[in-house]
Amino acid sequence: MVLEDRPGGPRDLAGTVGTPGTAGAGTVAATGPGDLGTAVTGVVGPTITDVVLAAQREGQIDVVAVDIPIGVPEHGPRQADVLARRVVGPRRSSVFPTPVRAALEAADYAAAVLASRDLTGVGLSRQAHALGPALLEVEEWVRMTAVAVVEVHPEVSFAVLAGSPLPWPKKSWAGARARLDLLTGAGVHLPADLGPAAVVPVDDVLDAAVAAWSARRYHRGAAVSFPGPPEVLDGIAAAIWA
Numbered sequence: 001m002v003l004e005d006r007p008g009g010p011r012d013l014a015g016t017v018g019t020p021g022t023a024g025a026g027t028v029a030a031t032g033p034g035d036l037g038t039a040v041t042g043v044v045g046p047t048i049t050d051v052v053l054a055a056q057r058e059g060q061i062d063v064v065a066v067d068i069p070i071g072v073p074e075h076g077p078r079q080a081d082v083l084a085r086r087v088v089g090p091r092r093s094s095v096f097p098t099p100v101r102a103a104l105e106a107a108d109y110a111a112a113v114l115a116s117r118d119l120t121g122v123g124l125s126r127q128a129h130a131l132g133p134a135l136l137e138v139e140e141w142v143r144m145t146a147v148a149v150v151e152v153h154p155e156v157s158f159a160v161l162a163g164s165p166l167p168w169p170k171k172s173w174a175g176a177r178a179r180l181d182l183l184t185g186a187g188v189h190l191p192a193d194l195g196p197a198a199v200v201p202v203d204d205v206l207d208a209a210v211a212a213w214s215a216r217r218y219h220r221g222a223a224v225s226f227p228g229p230p231e232v233l234d235g236i237a238a239a240i241w242a
Helices: 048-056 079-094 109-120 126-130 132-144 154-162 173-185 195-199 202-219
Strands: 002-004 015-017 039-041 063-066 148-151 225-233 236-241
Touching (some): 063 202, 079 154, 109 126, 154 202
Parallel strands (some): 015 063, 063 148
Antiparallel strands (some): 002 039, 225 236
16 A cells, blocks of 8 residues: 655655565555655555565655565574564564574475474474565565665554554454554554555555554654664564564
């Protein structure tokens, strides 16, 4: 989705791409300098490159916030994942441990599990293993793009926006309503018609919108990072921003 202010002023654009549930596909949001009177349209695509290119046709994109791990550990857990679980409290199961690089590059799931156990002491879920191609795709794109890219986690962003972890799951009515109200209060207004993104599941739309809120905060120097300062993994600053 693309959010923009009322006509007439310059736009201070920020964006958000992808969710773990979409594994490479995603939506994009962009916000202008003001917090009120935003208009929203939708952008979707099969890969992060496609999504960002589609968003750039709407206007300049200064920050892309990605809901997928950026920075792959060689062994052990990332500080970002450990801290994010503390921040989201009852929603901690939504923060998947980032697989170690050897597991991501393994020939198959069985080999990935063995690599993970050897380097971390624990195995690897099929869901985490399935994210491997998208995670490596994003890592390659991050190293090549000239656009600022930050990692976000929607539940971390919502917890920071609310001032505490949200008690309701995002797929519940109470959870969706609470998240929508928080976004509206932050000046991110989602209309009934999102254009091409109208078929995207409700929770993915809310995730994309709050990631855009985080990207805007990053662009304005108001975001917080977990950890702060970021941990450096293979030359990449690894942190979750909100």
